[in-house]
Amino acid sequence: MPTVNAYAASSATSPLGPTTLERREPGPRDVLIEIKFCGICHSDIHSARNEWGSATYPLVPGHEIAGIVTRVGSEVTRHAVGDRVGVGCMVDACRECANCRKGEEQHCLNGFTGTYGAVGKDGRTTQGGYSTHIVVAEDFVLKIPAGLALDAAAPLLCAGITTYAPLRHWGAGPGRKVAVVGLGGLGHMAVKIAHAMGAEVTVLSQSLSKKEDGLRLGADHYYATKDPETFKKLAGTFDLIVNTVSAKIDLDAYLSLLALDGALVNVGAPAEPLSLQVFSLIMTRRSFAGSLIGGIRQTQEMLDFCARHRLGADIEVIPADKINDAYERVLASDVRYRFVIDIATLK
Template sequence: MAFSHGYAALARNACVEPFEFERRSLGPNDIAASILFCGICHSDLHAIDNDWGFHSYPLVPGHEIIARVTAVGPGVEKFSIGDVVGIGTVIDSCRTCEPCSHGEEIYCETGATPTFGGADRLGTMTYGGFSNDYVVDEHFAVMIPPLLDPAHAAPLLCAGITTYSPLRRANLQSGHKVGIVGMGGLGHLAVKWAKAWGAQVVVFTTTAAKAADALRFGADSTVVSSDLEQMASHGGSFHYILDTVSAPHDPTPYLGLLKLDGTLCMIGMPAEPLSISSMMLAWRRLIVTSSMTGGIAETQEMLDFAATHGIKPEIERVGRSQINEALDRLRRNDVRYRFVIDMGADLVEHP
């Protein structure tokens, strides 16, 4: 065991504070890595506030981790000391069930081990990337391509793969009309992926001020979703709509915008259940689906795609002393468009 330093919420809705804990010892197939950057995801906020009802404390958040390898076990083949790697939303799975066998570890039938806030297969609580280091089996780490700036790569480990995976499965073709609901951390990346696949992209936002950003990121047009006339002008025209909104909202208006056999994919995961009309689904034989993040191989594919196409998140860097301020701003949706903690900035002495 090795002592690590991090930032933990000690109770529901609490601010994070310095926290010392133990990481497991390096196993034969493990890598140890010093954390350089960690993105702040809306899921971190959900976990701190226990919005989903299954988190416990102390809780060290963070699953968008960029780190430099400092040690490798004797069986490690993928990585060497000095490599810059990414650690995303899961750090273990059974590896034998059908999803795991097909590279879909996130959907492990016995339950994937989350990077933070869950028990590993030995029953030990996992602590996340709001910390100085991490130990992980090499299978669950990915290589950061040299063309990707490490700080900008961090949000790709969750926000990036969460939007890339469903859009990839949608088999978008040039000219397909795609709607992106929400212009936050997920939505702004979804715009960039969809444009890279040649889609005609329309962004739906409640914030008119974000329209210029949407166009700058590649959107062909924008719609203020509260404007009924603007919404009606797109009726029955979309092949696919990706809803990235994490706040409770009514998805019904977007069903009316889909073509026959169109798809609405919900990835925002509001804490409260949503209501959808079966009648509206039947009227155009619509599909409503969802998605989590993605498997390890798909995550590596996504990073390589981002490097090749020059796609990166828009970020605000914060130091460790600014984590609570960033979390408060995230609660108010005051971020353009992802916070990334520089774990080497404003070092704090621990007792």
């Protein structure tokens, strides 16, 4: 088994540090990828610190992976040595259930295999992209189009598809009014993508501190949710609201902003439960829903869409020894808008 350099959490309370791990030998349908860049997602922090209660240590996070194929198995047909590729939040699924057959592997009825912190079919715990190489089944490897730089493409493998999927499913486009709650790693991609789809886009953020950025990214309007007048002024306005924040919000207040048949879709994942009054849904036939990344087919569709519209993430590239600092800055909302690790600094 190949031994590779990595950065790992050894416990829920310890900082991440350098280590090595063994990757499996590529099988006939596997692809060996030399990782060039890996984004830092808030989920990485939740997982490294065991805030969701399911972590196994040591844990190598990272599911926004961009790199180059260096070896392929004898039966691989989709990828070749030298291809620019990406890996997102999944590295496998059962591939046989009704949802997998529909191309919705993220909703695999038997549970998809996460890129890190899951148990693969070989019985080993999966380890993620804060490492120099990874071995992945070819069906879960995405092609990164030539129009996307690898560093700016890496966050698309989570932040991009997490926001693209609900925008597509709930019909963002010309004539539709879309609001994005929060302008962070997810929110800034939601604004870019919704704008490229042709929707009228509004950012709803706690303050106006990022208003200039929001308008630059493609928003038509920008409002501060700390101002009570915002909820009065915008009542009944939006066809779709995508909530990207990982903190508890007043669902009833945000549901009041929806027009007839509007939907509030949660993609942020706060640790604590959310609650609402049922009349917030009954009135004007509103919906509250959730969305989880996207299937492999749709993730490729998203990458191709972003390449056509020249949409990469706004990033700050860091060396591996700044990962712990980056975690604290993410928690302090001190990043515009995604940290990306230069994996060359692990070698």
